[in-house]
Amino acid sequence: MEAQLKNIKIEKSKTTKINEVDFDNLAFGSVYSDHMLVCDYKNGAWETPEIMPYQPITLDPAAKIFHYGQSIFEGMKAYKDSSGATWLFRPKNNHKRLNISARRLAIPEIPEEIFMEGLTTLLRLEKDWIPSNPGSSLYIRPFILASGNGFHASPADEYKFIICCAPSGAYFSGKVKVLIEEKYSRSANGGVGYAKAGGNYAGQFYPTQLAVKKGYNQVIWTDDNTHEYIEEAGAMNIFIRINDTLITGPTSDRILDGITRKSILEIAEDEGIQTEVRKITVTEVVRAAKSGALKEMFGAGTAAVVSPISTFGHKGVDYDLPELQDNFASLLKKRITDIQYNRAEDKFGWRYKV
The missing domain is CATH 3.30.470.10 (Aminotransferase class 4, branched-chain amino acid transferase, N-terminal domain)
Incomplete structure (x- = not known):
């Protein structure tokens, strides 16, 4: 009680x-x-x-x-x-x-x-x-x-x-074009990156404005030390699909423990989608894009739920992602929103009636 x-x-x-x-x-x-x-x-x-x-x-x-x-x-x-x-x-x-x-x-x-x-x-x-x-x-x-x-x-x-x-209404319309950040950092080890502190977002605005001036919608944040590890997408957690495996970084001092993030991981497992929670490097993502193994990238958060990424930029080169009919982003977004709007069974016990 x-x-x-x-x-x-x-x-x-x-x-x-x-x-x-x-x-x-x-x-x-x-x-x-x-x-x-x-x-x-x-x-x-x-x-x-x-x-x-x-x-x-x-x-x-x-x-x-x-x-x-x-x-x-x-x-x-x-x-x-x-x-x-x-x-x-x-x-x-x-x-x-x-x-x-x-x-x-x-x-x-x-x-x-x-x-x-x-x-x-x-x-x-x-x-x-x-x-x-x-x-x-x-x-x-x-x-x-x-x-x-x-x-x-x-x-x-x-x-x-x-x-x-x-x-x-909907937070984003259409897919987004993102720039992988190589200079600025969203957060650092021992800092407040895992907290939803207002100052975290204030510190994001300037680097994001610089990216917008270059023709991008958002920034992909990388680690503060080497800028080699993918961490977050704008104000969202990020998921990367290489072949048929869905990958997201582990939560840490620097990465927010997103509620949409953890929901996607559980739904993906329920759908039989292979998931990996591990560090992923910019090099791995670029290599996968060049080889055709990179199938999807999307942000995940409360406002947008799932926000597909159409293009990412790195070191002056833009990499377009393929447009797939059977994509994970649409499937996972539908599963989550069907639970949220009481259109489907909630086998996880996530829905809370007011």
Whole structure:
């Protein structure tokens, strides 16, 4: 039996923005629902969460989020099935990972009952904001920031846990062209690469802008030491298919333990697809591309689910991937999304009814 919160305070919005939203043309994460959840950490404890109308938050200029970057987040989605029921996908994994990030950034961990009951209470209130269009969902952004004040370089004494929601369409449209990074690094051994820390993503923007100027959509990140090992694709985990084997790198200090990543590995095994979790070198990928053994590359993450890569660039040369009819990316994406939208059996126990 899960612990239950008492007396979540709910202040309903007097108006709604929902009638102003074009649900047939939703950009990703740019329209926000009517309510949000806020829970403060003060005097050494998390207080009772409150649900209130979506609104700006007020912080002192000395709040430590502005100076020392204590900020972590998660990405989740709520799905509506054909009968109108609401589902989450492996939400307790998101709670667990948020706390892994919290520990690494010296942020107090959020109790499961606050995360889960606060989330489900918010989603029941916002159920009309969950799109029913194919491929659409309600993107959910839980995050924690340091709200306590002080210029001293130390952890804050106060924090805010917030959940906001954004009805969203598909994250990417079409395949992407990527550049294998040879200079900049996303993360390093002993660092915070495995945490969903805001600063990780801030550090990605500049190298990605440089790649975009060269005609690419995203960067393939390599290891910080030799730039010889493939690690992540933009803000996603990466999968590489050589012949009929699906390969992804092992999680580490540098690589995020993606929930979509681990789901793909389990579904691939269920489909009889041979998988390998191991280090893979840029040299191996280039050699496979030249020989024709490289069949697919795709990113995997909550927002896009699976994002196929059409071309990768390395040392001034572009390598196009073949367009396969029976590709792993489409199969795996369909298996995952059929579970998420309650269109298929969930033999893994991943679906969570709100």
